[in-house]
Amino acid sequence: MTxxxxxxxxxxxxxxxxxxxxxxxxxxxxxxxGVSRSDMxxxxxxxxxxxxxxxxxxxRVHREPIAxxxxxxxxxxxxxxxxxxxxxxxxxxxxxxxxxxxxxxxxGRALDMGTGSGALLITLLAERPSLVGVxxxxxxxxxxxxxxxxxxxxxxxRMHMLRADWHEHGWSDDVGQFDLIIANPPYVExxxxxxxDVRNFEPASALFAGEEGLDDYRxxxxxxxxxxxxxxxxxxxxxxxxxxxxxxxAEKNGFSAELRCDLxxxxxxxxxx
Ligand code: GLN
Numbered sequence: 001m002t003x004x005x006x007x008x009x010x011x012x013x014x015x016x017x018x019x020x021x022x023x024x025x026x027x028x029x030x031x032x033x034g035v036s037r038s039d040m041x042x043x044x045x046x047x048x049x050x051x052x053x054x055x056x057x058x059x060r061v062h063r064e065p066i067a068x069x070x071x072x073x074x075x076x077x078x079x080x081x082x083x084x085x086x087x088x089x090x091x092x093x094x095x096x097x098x099x100x101x102x103x104x105x106x107x108g109r110a111l112d113m114g115t116g117s118g119a120l121l122i123t124l125l126a127e128r129p130s131l132v133g134v135x136x137x138x139x140x141x142x143x144x145x146x147x148x149x150x151x152x153x154x155x156x157x158r159m160h161m162l163r164a165d166w167h168e169h170g171w172s173d174d175v176g177q178f179d180l181i182i183a184n185p186p187y188v189e190x191x192x193x194x195x196x197d198v199r200n201f202e203p204a205s206a207l208f209a210g211e212e213g214l215d216d217y218r219x220x221x222x223x224x225x226x227x228x229x230x231x232x233x234x235x236x237x238x239x240x241x242x243x244x245x246x247x248x249x250a251e252k253n254g255f256s257a258e259l260r261c262d263l264x265x266x267x268x269x270x271x272x273x
Contacts, residue, residue, distance in 0.1 A: 003046070003047050003049050004045040007025050007026065007029055010053070013061060014060060027070060028056040028060065029049070031070050033050055063200060067088040073089050073117075074089075075089035076123045078122075078126065083141070085142050085203060086139075086206070087116050087203065089117055091262075092237075092263075093268075094263070095237075095261065095263070096182060096237045097124060099235045099271055100120070100182050103180065104131065105179050107131060108131060108178075108179035108229075109176070109180075111133070111178040112134070112135045113136055113220060114183055114184065116206060117142070117145050117149055118135055118147075118149045120182050120184060121182065122153050126155055132159070133155075133158060134160045134161075135162070136163070137163065138205065139203070139205065147161055162175070167219055178227055178229065178232060179228075180233060181227060181228060181232070182234070182235045185217065186206055186209040186215075187209050187213045187239045187242060188208050189209075189212060213242065214249070217238075218249060221246075221250055221253050224272065233273045235269055235271050235272075236269065238269065240266040240268070241267075242267075243270065250270065250272050256272070257272050258273075
């Protein structure tokens with residue numbers, strides 16, 4: 001069977017699973033061939049389809065996210081390694097980067113709470129060459145993904161990784177203060193209806209935050225007072241319906257909160273000062 005025919009068949013199989021069936025099939029085929037997608041479309045359509053393609057399509061039919069199958073995902077114009085130990089970076093979170101760049105000093109220290117793949121902090125460090133950063137995560141497996149990404153994207157000398165859990169007392173005793181703090185903490189309600197692609201494959205520890213999805217904001221925001229330098233700011237990603245509740249938690253802790261929206265106009269980030 002040629003690549004062209006295999007792509008048609010795979011697209012038909014994937015239409016029930018995916019809104020982007022043809023694109024998914026092309027990405028999986030390019031991966032199986034070990035070439036770029038454009039190279040495949042230009043040069044390889046009449047080659048024999050590689051043996052490994054069918055099993056990649058099977059994984060996608062069972063709802064495994066494309067990013068985990070390919071092992072990487074694009075965020076803010078850069079490619080990040082992803083494994084099932086980290087949340088797949090989403091374009092919604094580019095709003096956090098935009099807000100962080102707007103408030104970041106030219107030089108100074110940044111902290112990323114729950115760094116995961118490192119996508120937020122690494123992007124920030126890549127865009128601001130005089131910032132240094134600390135990425136914390138409770139998961140060692142996540143930190144090793146972040147470290148690999150920091151090395152791959154050329155910021156490893158300016159980024160420290162630390163295993164830490166903000167629910168544990170004393171985790172921040174030795175970390176000092178930061179001019180900028182960013183976080184995309186878990187914020188999904190435990191009972192939320194999520195896509196099987198998300199619920200069955202992405203790490204629950206990066207998604208769920210109690211009945212209201214607010215547990216991690218309640219833990220993080222009171223700690224910001226001690227972690228931020230005078231005049232420092234924090235940028236927190238939030239769920240689309242959480243702006244009022246998280247603003248309320250922020251104000252109770254003495255912060256003002258400024259709302260930022262993502263590309264589709266939904267509330268997506270709060271800047272706390
Ligand atoms: N935006 C993600 C989702 O709904 C959630 C990310 C998070 O909890 N930090 O899939």
